[in-house]
Amino acid sequence: MPEAKYYKDYNHNYMILESKNDEEGDSYQRRMLVSNKIEGILGCSLRDVNGAVYFYYDISSKVSFENLYKGKQLSYEQVKDFFIQLNMIYQNLGKFFMDERALLVRPDCIYYDLTSRKYFGLYYPMNKSKIQSPYEELMDFLLAHIDSGNQNLVDCMYRIYEMSETQNFLLTDALCVFEELESDTLDVEDIIEESSILEGNVVADVNIIDSEGISMSKPMNSNNENYSEGYNGEDEYLFLSEEVKKNKKVTDKRERVKSKKTDGIHSKSKNSRKYYAIFTFISLCGICGTAWIYFNYKLTQQELMMIVCCMALMGVCFVFSFIQYFLSGKKAEQAEKEELELQQDIYDEFRDEKPVVLQDVLDKNINSNMNMNINNSDFRQVEIKERYGETVFMDLRKQKMEYKLYALDKKNKKHIELTQFPFTIGKMAGCVDCVLTDDSISRLHARIEKQDEKVFLTDMNSTNGTYKNGLRMEPSETVELEPGDEIRFGKLNYCYR
Numbered sequence: 001m002p003e004a005k006y007y008k009d010y011n012h013n014y015m016i017l018e019s020k021n022d023e024e025g026d027s028y029q030r031r032m033l034v035s036n037k038i039e040g041i042l043g044c045s046l047r048d049v050n051g052a053v054y055f056y057y058d059i060s061s062k063v064s065f066e067n068l069y070k071g072k073q074l075s076y077e078q079v080k081d082f083f084i085q086l087n088m089i090y091q092n093l094g095k096f097f098m099d100e101r102a103l104l105v106r107p108d109c110i111y112y113d114l115t116s117r118k119y120f121g122l123y124y125p126m127n128k129s130k131i132q133s134p135y136e137e138l139m140d141f142l143l144a145h146i147d148s149g150n151q152n153l154v155d156c157m158y159r160i161y162e163m164s165e166t167q168n169f170l171l172t173d174a175l176c177v178f179e180e181l182e183s184d185t186l187d188v189e190d191i192i193e194e195s196s197i198l199e200g201n202v203v204a205d206v207n208i209i210d211s212e213g214i215s216m217s218k219p220m221n222s223n224n225e226n227y228s229e230g231y232n233g234e235d236e237y238l239f240l241s242e243e244v245k246k247n248k249k250v251t252d253k254r255e256r257v258k259s260k261k262t263d264g265i266h267s268k269s270k271n272s273r274k275y276y277a278i279f280t281f282i283s284l285c286g287i288c289g290t291a292w293i294y295f296n297y298k299l300t301q302q303e304l305m306m307i308v309c310c311m312a313l314m315g316v317c318f319v320f321s322f323i324q325y326f327l328s329g330k331k332a333e334q335a336e337k338e339e340l341e342l343q344q345d346i347y348d349e350f351r352d353e354k355p356v357v358l359q360d361v362l363d364k365n366i367n368s369n370m371n372m373n374i375n376n377s378d379f380r381q382v383e384i385k386e387r388y389g390e391t392v393f394m395d396l397r398k399q400k401m402e403y404k405l406y407a408l409d410k411k412n413k414k415h416i417e418l419t420q421f422p423f424t425i426g427k428m429a430g431c432v433d434c435v436l437t438d439d440s441i442s443r444l445h446a447r448i449e450k451q452d453e454k455v456f457l458t459d460m461n462s463t464n465g466t467y468k469n470g471l472r473m474e475p476s477e478t479v480e481l482e483p484g485d486e487i488r489f490g491k492l493n494y495c496y497r
Contacts, residue, residue, distance in 0.1 A: 004108075006461075006475040007056075013461050013475045015042075015057040019126045029125035032096050040089035042111060042120045057122060059111055059475070063444050063460055065119070066107035066141065067476070070447070071422035073147045079157070080178050085119045086110075087171040093123070102127045105134055107141040114428060114443045135164040152181055273332070276325040283318035287311055403455060405487060405494035412438075412492055422449035425489060426460070440464045440490025448481070455481045455496075464490040 005016040033044050043058040065082075074082075086105070093100055102125050104110075109122040139161045146153055160174045290311040293299075299307065403418035416425070416434050426432040428443035436445070442462040449456055458478040459466040466473045467488035473479060481487070487494045 006477065008465070008472075008475055011463075012058055012060045013463075015059050015122075015475075017055040017057070017124060017126075019053045019055065020051070027125060029098055029102060029123075032098055033123055033125060036096060038096060038098075038123075039092050040085070040118070040120060041092070041123050044123070053126075055124065055126075059461055061115060061442070061461075061463065062111040062113050062120060064108050064476070065110040065112060067447065067458070067460055068112050068444070069145050071449070072145065074142070074145050075147055076150055076153045079142065079146060079153060082119065083171060083174050083178070086121070087175060089119070089121045090171060098123070099125075101134070106137050110138075114431065133165050135169070139164050152185075156181060273325060273328045276321050276328060280318060280321040280325055283314050283321060286314035287318060290314065403450075403496075405496055408486070408493040408495055416494065418448060418455075421455075422447050424448075424460070436489065436492060438490060438492055441492070442490075445489050457481050457487065462490070 002018050005018075007014045007016055030046070032038075033041070034046055037043065042062075045056045045058075047054045047056060089103070090100055093103065102123055104122045104124055104127065111120045111122070112118070113120065139157075143157055143161060146157055148154060156177050159177050163169050163173055163177075290307050294304075294307050294311070405416040405418070407413055407415055414436075420433065423434065424432040424444060425434045425436060425441075425446045425448070426444040427436055427438070427441045429435050432444060442460070442464070444460045445462045446460055446466045447458045449458070456478050457466065457468065457473075457480075459473040459475055461475045467486075468479050468481075469486050470488075481496050483497050485496045487496055
C-alpha cells in the first residue's frame, strides 16, 4: 500500500492513494468500486494524472479506528460490535463478487462515522500483497486497547488472535467465540437458579462475571462450605455484630407495633363492633314486635306456631350478636394493651442507651492528636535542629509542568487545561476529554498528545479545520507545539503556553 496523503476540498476531506501501475486500469474491481455505493465501503473516485491513477476516498466526518481509540480502552460490547460490522462489510463485498483481499483491515484504514455509528472499510483494488495474516496489525491494536480488567474479553481476544494466524480464519469464527462465551454464562446462571429452586434451601450470594465482565450477584446453595457457616436458617446471619442485632431486634419490634396499628385501623374500617351492636338492636326489636303481636291479636294455631318460631329465631340472633359484641370489645382492649407494652419495651431499650455527646467526641479526637504530637515531638525537634539555618534548593526540573490552552476570544473565556495525554477536543460529550459547544467544532476535532517531553497536535479530520499560527493543517496532520503558538479550532482561538 502506498503512503496515504490527505486533501481538503471546499466541504469534503479525502484520503489519497497513488497507483503508478495501470495494468488493471479497466479491471472489474475498480469499476465496481467507483460505480456502486457499497454499504460499509468508503466512497471512492479516480483521477488520472500523467499516467498515474489516484484513488480519492471520501473520509468527511469520519475518524480512523486508530485515532478513535488511541489512549482509550474498548469494552466488550464495542469489540463485539466492531467484529459484527466488519463481518457485514465482507458480506456486502461478496454480494458484488469483489475480491476480499483488497479490503485493508488495518487500524488506520478502517473509519468510523460518529453520526451513524457505523464502520467503513477502505477497499484498494491495487493491493497485490500476499500477507499470511492480514489481520495481524488489527489484532495487535485490539489486544493493546481492550479493557484488561474484563477477563472474559481478554480470553476471547486471545482465542481470536490465535485463530487469526491460521489461513482459513473467517470473522464468523470470531463471532462464534463470543456466542460460546455468552451461552456458557447463561448455562451457569440457569444451573444455579434451578438448583436453588429444586433443593429449596437458603441461598447465599456469589459473584459471577457475565459476558461484559460485569459482576452479578447470583444465589448459591447454603450447604456450600464457604457459606454454610454463619447462617442459621431464619434469615439471620451469625456473624452480625451485637449492635446490628440489637438494631434489628428493635426494628422487628417496631414492625410488630406497626402491624398491630394497621390491623386496628383495618378492623375499625370494617366497624365490626358497630355491626354487632346494630344486629343486636334489630334482633331485640324483632323479639318485641313478635311478642306484641302474640299478646294483642287472636291467632290461629298455624299463625301461632309461626310467631313462636320467629321469636325463637330472633332470640338466637340476639344472643349471638350480643356475645360477639362483647368478645370483639375484649379483643380490641387486648390488642391495645399489647401495643402499649411493645412501645414501653422500645422506650426502655432506648432509655438505657447512653446518648452520644458531640463534646465527648471532640475531646477524644483532641486527646488522640495530642498524644500523637507528644510521641513525634522528639523526632521533630531533631529534624528542626538539623535543618535550622540551611537553605533547600528547589529543583525546577522535577516540578510538574502545566500544559494549558488560553482562550484569546472575547466571548470565549474557557481555558483548556491539558490534564492528561492523549487529550481529545470536540463537541461530542462522552467521546472527548474537552467539550466545546461552538457550531464550528466537529464532534471529534483534534487530539493533543505527548511524546518524549514534546507535545504534538493532530487534526482529527475536522470539518472546519485546525490552525497553527494561522496555517491550516491538513486532515490527520500532526505538528509539534511550542510555547506561544496560536491554535485555532474552527472559530475558537487559543494560545499554547
